[in-house]
Amino acid sequence: MSFIPKRTRRTFLAASMAVASGIVGSAAFKHQRTSALKTQQPVTFTMPERLLGNTGVRVPILGLGGAGQTPLSWDNAQPEAVAMIEKALELGIRYFDTAASYGPSEDYLGQVLPPHRQQIFLATKTAARDRDGAWRELESSLKRLRTDYLDLWQLHHVSFDSDIETIFGRDGAIAALEQAKQQKIVRFGGITGHREPEIITEGLRRYPFDTALVPINAADKHHPRPFITSFLPVAREKQVGVIAMKVPAYGRLFRPGVLDGMHQALSYTLSQSGVHCCVIAAETVAQLESNVKVAQAFQPLSESEIAEIEQRTIATWQQQNFFRAWS
Numbered sequence: 631m632s633f634i635p636k637r638t639r640r641t642f643l644a645a646s647m648a649v650a651s652g653i654v655g656s657a658a659f660k661h662q663r664t665s666a667l668k669t670q671q672p673v674t675f676t677m678p679e680r681l682l683g684n685t686g687v688r689v690p691i692l693g694l695g696g697a698g699q700t701p702l703s704w705d706n707a708q709p710e711a712v713a714m715i716e717k718a719l720e721l722g723i724r725y726f727d728t729a730a731s732y733g734p735s736e737d738y739l740g741q742v743l744p745p746h747r748q749q750i751f752l753a754t755k756t757a758a759r760d761r762d763g764a765w766r767e768l769e770s771s772l773k774r775l776r777t778d779y780l781d782l783w784q785l786h787h788v789s790f791d792s793d794i795e796t797i798f799g800r801d802g803a804i805a806a807l808e809q810a811k812q813q814k815i816v817r818f819g820g821i822t823g824h825r826e827p828e829i830i831t832e833g834l835r836r837y838p839f840d841t842a843l844v845p846i847n848a849a850d851k852h853h854p855r856p857f858i859t860s861f862l863p864v865a866r867e868k869q870v871g872v873i874a875m876k877v878p879a880y881g882r883l884f885r886p887g888v889l890d891g892m893h894q895a896l897s898y899t900l901s902q903s904g905v906h907c908c909v910i911a912a913e914t915v916a917q918l919e920s921n922v923k924v925a926q927a928f929q930p931l932s933e934s935e936i937a938e939i940e941q942r943t944i945a946t947w948q949q950q951n952f953f954r955a956w957s
Contacts, residue, residue, distance in 0.1 A: 676722045677925045680906045683871025685818055685840050687781075689751050691900055692925035693725025693873070694718045694918070695911035696735035699880060702911070703733045711738035717915050719746060721922045727843075727873075727909040728775075729755035729786055730767045736774035744776045752777065755786035755822060756803065759796040764806035768815070782841060783810060784820035788829055789957045798836050824876060824953050827861040834868055845876035846905055848883060848898045849943040849950035858902055866904040874899045874908035879950040888946055889939065892924045898939045901931040 677690040694715070697703045701710035715738065718726075726743065728735040736754060743750060752775065756767040764785075772778065785803055788794065797803045810816040820841035821833045830842055842865055850856050865872050878884060878895045889895055899908055912918035931939070943950060 677922065678928055681871075682873075682906050683841060683865075684869040685871055687751065687818075689725045689907050690722060690925070691907045691928060692723065692896070692921060693727055693751075693753075693907060693909040694723050695875070695909040696726065696728035696739065697732040698911040699913045700911035701913075702728070702735045702738055705734060708734075708738060708741075711735075712742055714912060714915055714918060715739060715742040717918060719750075721919065723922070724749065725751045725753070725907060725909065727753050729757070729784075730771050731755075731757050731786065736771055740774050740776040747777055751781045753782035753784065753820070754780060755784040756806075757786040758806075759793060759803050761801045761803060761805045764803040765810075768806065768810060772815075779814065780816045782818045782820055783807060783816040784822050784841070784843060785833075786822055787825070787957065788821055788823045788833055789825040790829065794829060794832055794836070797833075804837055818871075820871075820873075822875075825955070825957060827855055827857045830857075831861050831864050834864055834870060838868075839870060841871040841873060843873040843875055843909070845951075845953065846872075846874035846899045846902055846908070847877050847879055847950065848889060848895060848939050849879060849947040851940055852944055852947035853951050853954065862902060862904040872905050874902075874905050875910075876953055877908050877910055879953070882950050882952075883943070885946070885949075888942055888950075892921055893927070894939055896921075896924050897928060897931050898936060900928055901936060 677692055679688040679690050681687070682689050701707035701714060704711070719742070726739055728739055730736065743752065754771045754775065756764045758764040758767050768783065772780070785797060785807065788797065807816070807819045811819055818840035820843060821830055821839050822843035823830045824845045827844070830844055833839060834842065844857050844861060846857055851858050862872065877899045878892060883889045883895050884891060896908065896910070899905060910921055912921060
């Protein structure tokens with residue numbers, strides 16, 4: 631299957647949006663979005679912000695993750711998911727992270743975010759490695775999210791040499807990303823991965839990605855192939871926006887004898903040179919509120935404070951990096 635020509639593709643996307651949102655025509659959708667923005671309550675942004683690499687966009691240092699230990703990725707959890715997304719907006723969250731493979735996450739976000747679309751930074755991902763597969767996932771993501779563009783579209787969990795070769799080969803997914811950016815369906819393109827820093831680094835060498843989403847936490851430096859010392863220097867050199875994930879290692883960093891809480895985990899990650907923000911999922915609204923308070927109070931750690939935290943994870947780093955084996 632070859633690409634649909636530009637004008638046809640945009641027309642198709644507009645029609646898809648109309649079906650997904652119950653609005654006839656993309657012009658009506660834009661009118662509704664504008665009207666909603668005029669009547670919605672203003673959002674107060676109280677968290678520190680940073681420029682996201684060379685994108686020119688400032689984002690709060692904490693974004694809401696859409697997978698893992700959170701109702702955003704659970705089936706039959708619509709009331710809990712909607713309540714969390716609404717609370718996130720109220721607390722000043724502007725960065726929302728999801729993926730086509732995160733269960734109902736995109737659908738839940740699509741139920742809440744459209745009226746706020748121009749005030750938020752919306753990121754999703756495709757796990758497809760081929761051009762046409764990526765396009766199909768892009769179209770589905772736009773329908774579920776009820777939007778006609780993405781701020782960030784990322785190639786998801788790139789883990790092996792074979793992924794790189796397929797993505798950048800004939801009819802690879804990179805062609806879909808490039809054309810989506812040219813057509814302004816996507817503002818920025820990114821790459822994500824939590825297995826091998828060299829694979830993500832190779833992706834940066836082959837294509838001028840705007841962002842990279844990688845694990846940066848207090849146990850990473852002890853791994854034999856750490857992202858902090860091998861990937862971050864390349865990202866800084868190329869001015870890539872770095873979004874950190876796995877910051878608390880699904881809460882395992884808070885087990886007895888390791889870290890004292892999110893204030894240490896988040897402060898450690900955001901004190902690494904070249905990290906611009908992080909995305910963290912929340913299991914409850916109360917946990918989300920707590921995470922936001924930590925982000926609001928963030929101050930960069932000194933070198934001695936960073937070293938002290940790293941000392942705490944030496945004996946347990948293997949337990950905290952369990953996700954490095956995922957593909």
